[in-house]
Amino acid sequence: xxxxxxxxxxxxSAVHDLRNVLAVVRESSGLTGDxxxxxxxxxxxxxxxxxxxxxxxxVVKGALLADAMDLLAQAGTECDKGSCDANHVCxxxxxMAQRMARASRIRLEHAQNQDLEVPLPPQRVLDLLVQVxxxxxxxxxxxxxxxxxxxxxxxxxxxxxxxxxxxxxxVALALSQSPLLNEATRGIKNLLTPWRKAQRLYFLPxxxxxxx
Amino acid sequence: xxxEDIKILLVDDEKQFVDTLAxxxxxxxFTARVAYDGPQALEMVKMPTDVIVLDLRMPGMDGFEVLxxxxxxxxxxxxxxxxxxxxxxEEKTAYRMGAYSFLRKPMDIDELxxxxxxxxxxxxxxxMVAVAMAEAGxxxxxxxxxxxxxxxEKRQ
Numbered sequence: 001x002x003x004x005x006x007x008x009x010x011x012x013s014a015v016h017d018l019r020n021v022l023a024v025v026r027e028s029s030g031l032t033g034d035x036x037x038x039x040x041x042x043x044x045x046x047x048x049x050x051x052x053x054x055x056x057x058x059v060v061k062g063a064l065l066a067d068a069m070d071l072l073a074q075a076g077t078e079c080d081k082g083s084c085d086a087n088h089v090c091x092x093x094x095x096m097a098q099r100m101a102r103a104s105r106i107r108l109e110h111a112q113n114q115d116l117e118v119p120l121p122p123q124r125v126l127d128l129l130v131q132v133x134x135x136x137x138x139x140x141x142x143x144x145x146x147x148x149x150x151x152x153x154x155x156x157x158x159x160x161x162x163x164x165x166x167x168x169x170x171v172a173l174a175l176s177q178s179p180l181l182n183e184a185t186r187g188i189k190n191l192l193t194p195w196r197k198a199q200r201l202y203f204l205p206x207x208x209x210x211x212x
Numbered sequence: 213x214x215x216e217d218i219k220i221l222l223v224d225d226e227k228q229f230v231d232t233l234a235x236x237x238x239x240x241x242f243t244a245r246v247a248y249d250g251p252q253a254l255e256m257v258k259m260p261t262d263v264i265v266l267d268l269r270m271p272g273m274d275g276f277e278v279l280x281x282x283x284x285x286x287x288x289x290x291x292x293x294x295x296x297x298x299x300x301x302e303e304k305t306a307y308r309m310g311a312y313s314f315l316r317k318p319m320d321i322d323e324l325x326x327x328x329x330x331x332x333x334x335x336x337x338x339x340m341v342a343v344a345m346a347e348a349g350x351x352x353x354x355x356x357x358x359x360x361x362x363x364x365e366k367r368q
Contacts, residue, residue: 019296
């Protein structure tokens with residue numbers, strides 16, 4: 001689709017510039033920190049170093065957002081290889097969807113796992129994650145979710161854990177019994193199954209079977 | 213700060229970024245020179261250089277062209293790609309062309325320093341192996357070590 005390709009190229013160009021902006025911010029604030037560090041008697045030295053650290057930490061968040069935008073830019077273009085690292089996509093989703101989730105008082109956290117390549121394009125994994133979040137949102141939100149890809153019973157998929165929150169039970173119930181609107185969500189209903197009885201942990205397989 | 217015996221050439225058209233990075237590297241004891249485009253980089257690499265930190269997207273001559281030219285003229289010089297345009301395809305191409313490592317902006321300076329030190333260590337080791345081979349009369353293998361060792365490693 002030509003329009004999509006044009007948009008993807010423009011977005012990719014913007015991401016490149018964004019990374020350059022972040023690089024300048026990172027180096028300039030880093031230099032400020034370096035200069036403050038070598039001055040023993042500078043006023044409010046600790047405060048300045050703290051501010052520099054905060055800038056650096058925000059740059060890291062910005063870089064993650066740039067990665068997420070790059071992923072979207074590549075979706076559906078010739079750069080889209082039809083597979084992705086599901087854990088990386090989970091991490092980018094948690095970053096991208098943070099604002100969206102906050103509206104439903106959902107807090108997203110990425111479970112740090114190892115790289116896990118799945119035979120699905122990243123936009124498909126993102127779509128499934130959005131649907132999972134929508135289910136939680138419709139159930140009233142107000143929960144903390146932990147997302148990450150892993151193996152379960154020789155299948156690779158997303159582990160959705162309802163970690164905390166006042167509305168944990170309702171959300172857990174909704175994840176188990178979600179109403180289905182289309183083929184994709186029907187897939188979720190069939191596949192999104194409680195993994196352990198005692199925990200609010202759900203598994204969303206991303207392929208039929210795989211090597212553990 | 214003790215002086216580190218590594219001669220670095222930074223190549224990037226983002227002047228503010230590369231000047232600041234050079235200043236930070238100097239503060240850490242490195243010798244860092246700066247080129248703002250490809251042709252200037254190829255001129256400066258004629259002076260003793262251990263490691264080049266190279267951007268990919270630059271007006272005129274891009275980073276891949278610079279990498280190709282450097283690997284032809286100075287195969288022992290290690291090239292670290294540092295770019296804001298970091299897709300998988302670019303990364304694979306860079307390694308295939310002999311890049312030592314591939315970093316994305318905005319990088320942590322400690323990560324860059326680690327990569328520079330490893331690249332320098334491997335350069336020194338490659339040179340020592342090549343010298344030993346040359347002393348043994350095996351000039352072809354010596355050349356291969358300098359020209360292709362890293363490329364082969366990345367392809368495996």
